[in-house]
Amino acid sequence: MKRTTVSLIAAVAALGAVGGVASVTAPERDKAAPSPVAAAKRMPVQRSTVTCPAPAASDFAKTAYTAFSPGTGAGQGGKAQLLPARDGKPDPKAKPVAPLTAPGKPVSASTGDAKAPALVGTADGVLAPGYTVQQTTEISAGDGHGLLGTSCTAPGAEYWFPGASTAKSRQDYIHLTNPDDTPAVVDLELYGAKGEINTPSGNDVSVPAHGSVPVRLSTLASGNEENLTLHVLARSGRVGAGLQAVDSSLGGDWVPASASGSDGVVLPGLPKDTTKARLVVFAPGSEDADLNVKVATPTGSISPAGHETLHVKNGMTTAVDLDRITQGEAGSLVLTPSDPKHAVPVVASVRVVRGKAAAQEMAFASATPRAVERATVSGNTEKGSTLFLTAPDKAAKVRVTSSAPAGGGKPVSRTVEVKQGATLAIEPPKPSGKGVFSVSVEPVSGGPVHACRMLTASTGGLPMFTLQTMPDDHATVAVPTSKEDLSILNQE
Structure with a gap:
């Protein structure tokens, strides 16, 4: 028996409330030839969240x-600000840091x-897509001396x-920051050269709502191990x-x-004056x-003598x-499976050391995904900023844009070519005006590009x-296109 008229009206009303944009009256169409469903559209995100760990206690x-936003969101308005991660509810009286x-x-x-x-x-409205925050700490003396930098990460x-x-x-120290209204429970696992290490105190680590918890890794397990993978x-x-x-002796930085x-995987960011590099790889499967193992140089890829291949046992660092x-x-560094038909997931990081004798400093670069639409990094200065662009598979053209500086001025763009299997190291174009500025990398054509x-x-x-890898900023998301189909309400 068919549904009653009253039931049909109620169902239509419910659909209208849920969909918000569907029309109650279906347009006329040829029932024998329904229109195809349109592909999903990419739309700007409406809200972004990032977390910045507590800086060095020195x-x-x-x-x-x-803080920076390219401003590619829909409409107008919006705000972006940083607030302290205090245990409990956000403090409405707290003074925002670097508000946009x-x-x-x-x-x-x-x-x-x-x-x-x-x-x-947090950023919303027009400021949400590509919202980026750079945290840079300079320590002039003591353990951890040097430049420590990190791009604040999405939770x-x-x-x-x-x-x-x-x-x-x-x-x-691993710093865990909870941006939400409810507590989070986290497990911390360590893997060494012989496999997983027993870390009972790393289980069920509670991170309070709007709070942050630092955990020293040496408290998780007894013994000293030089190279570990933290999960x-x-x-x-x-x-x-x-x-x-x-x-x-080598200072400090964020990994x-x-x-x-x-x-x-691709690990961009080996400076030309690198004196030491330690590659750490882990197979989590x-x-x-x-x-x-390949090194993408300015002229193409080469195999490092004595380290052309690498065998990684699963579950062991x-x-x-x-x-x-x-x-x-x-x-x-570019790591590819020796047998493409037997590809195994891996994660990797490289510790880079510059300098000699007592004047040495370390930083870290990790495997980073390609920049799909755009990658952005903040905190660049007129002197002392270098971009590493790597095209591991196919030559690529890339547009590099430096924003207007904090002190005022105009942005500037430059399109560069990266050779196949090569790394291009350049200074970002200098915008007019003074002050720190942000840099965006946008692939124009060719193969995938990885940036640092x-x-x-x-x-x-x-x-x-300090080195900051530049993954895609995920300024857009795929939104499926939907159409009303009231015929389902008339089914027996």
């Missing part, structure tokens, strides 16, 4: 925050407070950090995770989370990984030293630097 530290009210120009703030908290940034449920350590010379897994809720590595890839691998030329940015500074002869 009396010799000064931290700068630079308009797109296209970065806003900066700084602090010398050794107890500066973690921050949670998630899982992170991999190859390159962690519990060696005597290291003090590594952060949120069993409930979501967190932003940042790994801070501090070495007694970017690694992307995972079965068809290969149930199979071993056999990899080809593999590390290999690649000292002086760049030979005076900037480069990137280096910031440098020098104090007392110490070659301070």
Whole structure:
């Protein structure tokens, strides 16, 4: 028996309330030839969230925050701001850090407070797509001296950090920041050269709502292990995770989370004056990984002598030293499966050291996904900024845009070509005006492009630097196109 008229009206009303945009009266159409469903459209995101870990707790530290939005969202209006991650509810009286009210120009703030908290940034409206925050700390003396930089990350449920350590010379902390109204529960797992390490205190780590928890890795397991892979897994809720590595002789920096890839991974960001490089690789699945190791130089790909291939046992961290691998030329590491028919997912990170003798500094680059539409990084300066662009498979054209500086001025763009299998290291184009600026990388044509940015500074002869990988900024999301079909309400 067919539905009654009353039921039909109620159902139509319910559909209208849920859909919000569907028409109650269906347009006339040929029932024998229904129109095809349109493909999903990519639309600008309407809200973005990032988390910035608490900076180094040092009396010799000064931290700068630079927030930026390209302003590609729909409509007008919106705001973006950073607020302290205090346990419990957000403090409505807290003063926002680096608030944005308009797109296209970065806003900066700084602090010398050794107890500066973690921050949670939110952006909506026109400011949401591509909202980016850079946190850069300069420590002039003591352990962890140097330049520590991180691009504040979007919260998630899982992170991999190859390159962690519990060696005597290291003090590594994982910072977990919860941007939401409910607590999160996180498991912390460590994997060494012989497999998973027993870490009972890493289970069920509670991260309060709008709070941040630092955990020293050496408290999770006994013993000292030079090369580890840290797995952060949120069993409930979501967190932003940042790994801070501090070495007694090599300074400190933040280790970017690694992307995972079965068809290969790319680690852009080897400076031309690299003196030491340690590659750390981990296969999180149930199979071993056999990899080809290539260095993408300015002129093309080469195989490092003695390290042409790498065998990675599943569940075990593999590390290999690649000292002086760049030979005076900037480069990137490209890892691909030895047998493409037997590809195994891997994560990877590389510790890069510049300088000599007592004047050395370290930074980290990790496997980073390609920039699909656009990748953005903030906190660039007129001197001391370098972009690394790598096209592992096919030559590519890339548009590099420097925003208007914080002090006022005009943006500037430049299109560059990256050779197949090569790395192009360039200074970003300098915009008119003074102050820090942001840089966006947009593929124009050709193959996939992977990007990384280096910031440098020098104090007392110490070659301070930091590396930030540049994944796609996910400014848009796929929104399926839907059409009303009231015929379903008339089915028996």
